[in-house]
């Protein structure tokens with residue numbers, strides 16, 4: 001429950017560590033309409049997921065008001 005509230009900022013499951021680990025967010029690609037972030041495990045440095053942020057015409061509003069536009073894909 002609280003896990004989901006802090007999901008984005010704190011930790012993700014890492015297959016290398018076989019446990020949820022704190023992650024670092026790293027901007028890896030920038031497109032005109034979106035940005036791709038990678039989540040890297042702070043313990044082993046492995047990639048544990050990525051995040052695609054859509055930059056619509058009102059992306060600032062989306063970022064703060066509509067979390068549904070942020071999609072996290074666990075790889």
Ligand SMILES: [Zn+2]
Nearest residue numbers: 014017041044
């Ligand atoms: Zn790890």
